Amino acid sequence: MIVENQIKDILKTRKVHLTLIDPDEQSPEDAVKIAEAAIKGGSDGIMLGGSTVGGEQVDATSYALSQAIDLPIIIFPGNTSNISKYADAIFFMSFLNSNNPYWIIGAQALGALEVKKAGIEAIPMGYMVVEPGGTVGWIGDAKLVPRNKPKIPAAYLMAAEVLGMRFFYLEAGSGADKHIPNKMIAYAKKSSENMVLVVGGGIRTAEDAYEVAKSGADVLVTGTVVEETDDVESKIAEIVEAIRSASE
Ligand SMILES: CC(C)=CCC/C(C)=C/CC/C(C)=C/CC/C(C)=C/COP(=O)(O)OP(=O)(O)O
């Protein structure tokens, strides 16, 4: 089944958790160990990406993961080099609040042929970065959404929907000290019945995950917590349990 439908099928009954692995941070073999532990902990799939990682590393890690795990491997591209035929899908994203047209449509034009050649599923997604924004806010020349303006992303989400995108990612930045504000998530969720709302950045604890899920996120992404723990399975299990209880 295509990854988009797999995610939407799960969403009929509960919310989804994805584990972000940055191929820059470890060897492909270690990435496999992390992915296996995250899946044992209840994660629904692996996102692969980093804002500064090169193509070879993405390709090698995608390959190793594809040999070892059955759950979806979705590329979360930091740039046009981050495309691999070994992944199942790619979040084909436009950085909607970048000040630089390269990140809004330039990288996509340069990458589209590669994606088609790789034969992987492309999931059209609007990507919006909120304060503090982290590395990705800096690299992507973001006009960061102020945390105290919770209605702004909802307007962009509706525009993304009308433009034909099906996913919308609210990003606080990897390693952010606070996740996306609850109210902002709630406004975004209420603005469309059809869009899949992905929320990431700064989700570290079960409480964070519960709040984000309860506020209306469909898909929750965690990356840093996996990098910071020696017991990936337990940490993910704790977060997944909170997400499941918010789904009830
Ligand atoms: C669709 C194609 C082929 C390219 C589009 C690429 C776009 C629009 C990228 C947006 C800007 C960007 C740099 C996004 C990176 C997203 C990402 C992988 C974030 C996670 O990385 P971090 O964990 O912040 O990275 P570091 O660990 O390197 O700080």
Ligand SMILES: O=P(O)(O)OC[C@@H](O)CO
């Ligand atoms: O590393 P964390 O803070 O979990 O963020 C994950 C993701 O939203 C980054 O793009």
Ligand SMILES: [Mg+2]
């Ligand atoms: Mg990272």
